[in-house]
Amino acid sequence: MFPNGEEFGRSGKVIYGVRNPAIMDLLLIAVSGIYLFLPALLPNSAAVLLGGGTPVDFGRTWRGKRILGDGKTWRGLFGGVAAGTALGMAMVLATDALDSPDIWRYGDLAQGAGLVFVMALGALLGDMAGAFIKRRLGMERGQKAPVLDQYDFVVGGLGLTALLYPSWVASHYIDGESIVALLALLVFVPLLHRLVNIIGFKLGKKKEPW
Ligand code: CTP
Ligand code: MG
Helix, strand or coil, rough: CCCCCCCCCCCCEECCCCECCHHHHHHHHHHHHHHHCCHCCCCCHHHHHHHHEEECCCEECCCCEECCCCCCCCHHHHHHHHHHHHHHHHHHHHHHHHCCCHHHHCCCHHHHHHHHHHHHHHHHHHHHHHHHHHHHCCCCCCCCCHHHHHHHHHHHHHHHHHHHHHHHHHHHHHHHHHHHHHHHHHHHHHHHHHHHHHHHHHCCCCCCCC
C-alpha cells in the first residue's frame, strides 16, 4: 500500500531501490494504527455508559455457571456497536471530505461503513468471548483477568475485520512497514484501556478500575 512513499511522507531514503522509511513515517503509521482502531475502542466505554438491563445470556447457565454473566447486556451490545459505528462513520466522512492519504482511510464510503460497523461489532463479540472464557474458568463478573481483559476486544475487532476485509487489514496492519500499526495497537491499547477504565472508575461509572 505504501511502497514508494507516495502515500504519506517522502522523508524515507531509497537504499538499493528499497525505500527505507524514516522515523517520522513509522510514527505516523503507529498513530494511524490506533486512530483507525477507534471504532473498536469506543464500544467498550460506550457499553459501560449505556449498558444495563437484560443480559445477553438471559441469565442462563451452562454446566452450573453463567454463560456470559450480568456484565454483558443487550443494551451494552447495541449501544456500543451504535457508538463505535457512529464515530467510525464520522471518521469516514471526515477523511473523505479532507481527501486524506490512504493510511488514514477505510477505503470508499461503502467499504468504510461496513468496516467500522464490523470493527465495533467484532470488538464487543470479542469482549463477550472473553466473558465466556472467564465464566468457564469460574471467574466472577468483573474479576480481573490479565491479558484477556485487555486483548479480547482487540482480537475480536481486528479478527472479524480481517475475516471480512482481509486486504484492508493486510495493507494497514500487516504488510511491510504497516506492521508498526499492529505493534502500536498491541502496546498502546492495553494502556489506553486501563487509563479509560480508571477514569470510568473514578467517575463512578465502572465498578472496577480494569
Ligand atoms: N457492559 C454491558 N454490555 C456489554 C459489555 C459491557 O452492559 N456487552 C457494561 C456492564 O455494565 C459491565 C461494564 O460494561 O459491567 C464493564 O464491562 P466489562 O469490564 O467488559 O465487564 P465486567 O463487568 O468486567 O464483566 P466480565 O467479568 O464479564 O468481563
Ligand atoms: Mg471487566
